[in-house]
Amino acid sequence: MAAAQVVRSEWTKIRSVASTVWTLSLAVVVTIALGMLISALSANGFDGMDPRQRLSFDPTLTSFAGMSLGQLAMIVFGVLVVSNEYSTGMIRASLAAVPQRGVFLAGKLGVATALALVVSMATAFAAFFLGQAMLGAHGASLGDDGVLRAVIGGGLYMTLIAVFSMGVATVLRSPMLSLGILMPFFFLVSGILGNVDATRRIGRFLPDQAGSRIMRVVVPLDDDTPYGPWGGLGIMVLWVVAALAGGYLLLKKRDA
Structure with a gap:
């Protein structure tokens, strides 16, 4: 099957599965709504800050x-x-139709990454503008130093989170196992490692801890992180590349 046909096939798969559409919609709504709420609360409490x-x-x-x-x-x-595709058994038909497993994986990841990038960038800019509207006089402008980089970086960060998850899911194949590892890791383990003194030096090199640095404009006075915004995003990219490489190697070696 030609590469263009693979891309069309993967696009059809993604948009025909309701769960993938709903999760992207949820990402947009939650990110924007919670950002607006926290911004409004921050504006209300700004005068009480030391x-x-x-x-x-x-x-x-x-x-x-x-x-x-x-x-x-x-x-x-x-x-x-x-x-x-693994949970439904469709992976066998997909690999039979596209026996070149590298082409199959590249098509799937390429389409999903492009979609995630468009949604993430739109979400990042919407969250920024609506958040600044809530902050009012305490907000920032897109033209301020470092702000545009942070907003674009926010879109890239969300995209890389999705791509990293794709790589891990390719390695593990099971949706329950993948979510059972990724959810606690990002929501609990990473936060603990990044905030406990004994493990902070390790935690700051985890993908989310490093990658989220790109969204920071104001650096705290006591910050001693050994890399900057783009350095942090670069560390996250290395994690993503490692996950994708592992997924590709295992996909080539094992049966469907």
Whole structure:
């Protein structure tokens, strides 16, 4: 099957499965709605902050407060895109139609990544503008130093979360196992490792901890992270590449 036909086939699969459409919609709604809520609460409580808190207040990052929950929906999307075919047994028919497994995987990941990128970028810009509207006089402008980079970075971060999940799902094949590992890892384990003194040096190199750095504009006074915004995103990209490489190697070696 030609590459163009593979792409069309994968696009049909994604848009015909209601669960993938709903998870993307949920990612958009949760990220924007929670970001607006936290921004409104921050604006209301700004006058009660002490001088140190005001110096470290990051209006851009505040508007992305919903990203912590929105990324969970992107994880589900990434897992379902890959593992739905394994859970239904359709993977056998797909690999029979496209025996070149590298072409099959590239087509699937390419279509899903492009869709995730479009949705994530739209979500990031919407979350920023609506969040700044809630912050009012305490908000930031897209033309301020570092803000555009942070907003674009927010879209890239959400996309990479989805792609990383696709790689893990390709390795594990099971949707329940993939979600059972990824959800606690991003929602619980990573946060603990990144906030406990004994493990903070390790936690800051995890994919979400490093990648989310791209969304920060104001650096706290006590911050000692050994990399900048793009360095953090680069670390996340390495995690994504490792997950995809593992998935590709296992897909080539094992039976469907």
